[in-house]
Amino acid sequence: MDVDAIRKDFPTIRAGQGIYLDSACQSLRPDSVIRAITDYYENYPACGGRSVHSMATKVSMAMDETREALAGFFGTDDPDCYVFTKNCTEGLNTAAYGLGLKRGDVVVTTDSEHNSNHVPWLYLQENIGIERRFARSDKDGRFDMESFYNCMSHGVKVVSVQHASNVTGCSVPVKAVTEIAHDFGAKVIIDGAQAAPHMPVNLSDIDADIYCMSIHKMLGPSGMGVMYGKREILEEMRPLSLGGGTVGLATYNSVNLAPIPDKFEAGLHDYAGIVGTKAALEYLSGVGMENIQLWDLKLMRRILSNLEDVRNVHPVGPTEAAYRGGVFSFNIDGLGAHDIAMMLDSMAGVMIRSGMHCAHPFYVSRGIDGSARASTYLYNTVEEIDVFTDTVRHIAETFGD
Numbered sequence: 001m002d003v004d005a006i007r008k009d010f011p012t013i014r015a016g017q018g019i020y021l022d023s024a025c026q027s028l029r030p031d032s033v034i035r036a037i038t039d040y041y042e043n044y045p046a047c048g049g050r051s052v053h054s055m056a057t058k059v060s061m062a063m064d065e066t067r068e069a070l071a072g073f074f075g076t077d078d079p080d081c082y083v084f085t086k087n088c089t090e091g092l093n094t095a096a097y098g099l100g101l102k103r104g105d106v107v108v109t110t111d112s113e114h115n116s117n118h119v120p121w122l123y124l125q126e127n128i129g130i131e132r133r134f135a136r137s138d139k140d141g142r143f144d145m146e147s148f149y150n151c152m153s154h155g156v157k158v159v160s161v162q163h164a165s166n167v168t169g170c171s172v173p174v175k176a177v178t179e180i181a182h183d184f185g186a187k188v189i190i191d192g193a194q195a196a197p198h199m200p201v202n203l204s205d206i207d208a209d210i211y212c213m214s215i216h217k218m219l220g221p222s223g224m225g226v227m228y229g230k231r232e233i234l235e236e237m238r239p240l241s242l243g244g245g246t247v248g249l250a251t252y253n254s255v256n257l258a259p260i261p262d263k264f265e266a267g268l269h270d271y272a273g274i275v276g277t278k279a280a281l282e283y284l285s286g287v288g289m290e291n292i293q294l295w296d297l298k299l300m301r302r303i304l305s306n307l308e309d310v311r312n313v314h315p316v317g318p319t320e321a322a323y324r325g326g327v328f329s330f331n332i333d334g335l336g337a338h339d340i341a342m343m344l345d346s347m348a349g350v351m352i353r354s355g356m357h358c359a360h361p362f363y364v365s366r367g368i369d370g371s372a373r374a375s376t377y378l379y380n381t382v383e384e385i386d387v388f389t390d391t392v393r394h395i396a397e398t399f400g401d
Contacts, residue, residue, distance in 0.1 A: 024375030091212030091227030163195035168317025169327035334401030
């Protein structure tokens with residue numbers, strides 16, 4: 001993978017805006033994605049799936065092409081099974097509220113979920129009376145298969161787990177989890193927000209019933225996500241929002257919903273985001289997801305090696321790079337996470353995130369008051385990692401306890 005060539009494709013990097021290590025929040029965008037968005041607004045800014053004039057037809061065709069690109073990228077053969085959303089959060093909520101769960105139905109998640117795969121189930125517990133069970137992770141946040149299996153019974157209706165953690169980077173063996181869940185008759189929902197940008201994902205192989213992702217974390221536009229679902233599951237599910245393009249025919253007293261995917265896509269779409277999504281997938285395919293995964297691993301090994309002898313720097317999660325993906329969360333004794341982030345920015349132009357990263361239960365249950373978090377991607381370099389770790393070392397030795 002030619003990282004130097006890749007970096008030339010990103011205007012933010014060319015402009016020397018600093019060292020961006022916050023891709024777990026959202027990624028930078030290459031020229032090709034920006035051009036695709038601009039091309040829509042300049043040349044065919046019309047409605048897809050509604051009007052039939054030439055500009056609108058071009059938009060409709062672009063939407064179809066993006067769904068086809070998604071199916072090819074994720075190893076499936078039915079483009080209509082890809083629903084456009086605002087983000088992974090909207091997809092997870094659509095799944096949680098759309099499956100028609102009833103009082104007493106059991107949902108299994110883990111104790112390390114993002115709030116988007118935690119709070120919807122909490123609300124359903126409080127308002128409908130579902131039962132929740134948590135598969136416990138080990139002290140470093142690694143998935144515990146035995147704990148998960150002990151949660152399973154034939155009363156479980158849904159298993160909903162992250163594919164990779166946005167705090168520790170730890171991956172869940174989602175194919176094995178899906179096989180076990182299906183053996184017990186449960187449907188499987190996967191939060192793929194942190195995994196889909198950083199590793200090969202074949203949805204036919206994983207066999208999950210629903211898989212949600214955020215396109216803005218994988219070089220695509222802000223405000224774009226995707227919910228994949230098996231056709232038979234989507235046809236049974238209820239939409240989260242109604243009106244607009246979700247309607248096949250409505251009278252004063254009845255409504256027939258449109259077929260999938262339209263029945264889930266209420267109102268006007270983010271058409272620029274949709275064409276930008278296709279451009280992002282094409283860019284990632286050109287680089288190769290296996291290459292991106294290996295590059296993240298190399299950079300993580302560098303981070304851990306550079307900081308292993310700094311006594312007051314404490315990683316949140318495993319200290320083995322193979323478990324971490326592209327996410328390095330950490331604390332420094334005597335300093336708050338926001339202070340660390342601001343010092344890295346002001347001292348070295350290194351941009352990271354700080355806080356609880358929308359995973360409050362993980363931190364609260366472990367008595368940790370948040371963390372700083374650096375996250376890598378295909379455009380980061382070894383030299384940037386060295387600047388980051390040298391600055392962390394300086395902060396820890398100068399200002400930490």
